[in-house]
Amino acid sequence: MRTPSDVRVSSVEGDRGSESDLSTGSDVLTERPWNVIVWNDPVTPMTVVVVVFRKIFGYPNNKCTQLMLQVHHEGRAVVWSGQRPRAESYCVKLQAAGLQATVEQDT
């Protein structure tokens, strides 16, 4: 999966975003990706989480199961990373499907 941090862009003075959004290297400008986080809760059946991941992201079954187990055991999992508009769009879809999800920028 491509993320903004994979994309190298020539650094041009005046073409930079805010400090909070962008980090600069010597000759590259990279944007930290935005993560979609799914949080654990005590009531949602595991099979529902797998079905929702498959429907929304189109991931194969084993990846959905792996992510679901990560949510279950670690309390949260990053289920997608990339540009903010798409991250928020995925988060909205997860919330509309009844899962607890948020978006945060990668640290």
Added chain:
Amino acid sequence: MAAKLFVRKRDGRIEVRLNEAGRAAVREIFGHVVAAERDPDHEWRTSLNAPITPSRDDDDPLATLARQSEIATNVELAVMTLNESQLNENEAWAWLATIQIALRSTALAHGFLDDDTLAAGDADVLNEIHLMQQLLFDLAACL
């Protein structure tokens, strides 16, 4: 209710095997989501308006509108197909999303944030939760 509440048929449709009592329970679940979606003071409102990007003071209005629209579309389709004996993929998805919203909203409204608070919950509420979990479990198995 039958042993399996939903069964995937060979033609791809999903058969609803709920009896009248089962359908009445589902009708009540969908009705709660409709009420929560329309009433800004409903006790489930918090879970329907969860933050999208908590690091920001306010979420993008377009994102919150998209969420509201998606929830409303799902619950509308779920209510419209309440008495159907068979559901297609989209209708079954609408049922699943709507019941799941009801499940999580019920849990949040009663402060069930972890296994301990859930285990100490009121028996009637836990029965409601178990019913919704059973519906979701059988429906998810068909999707």
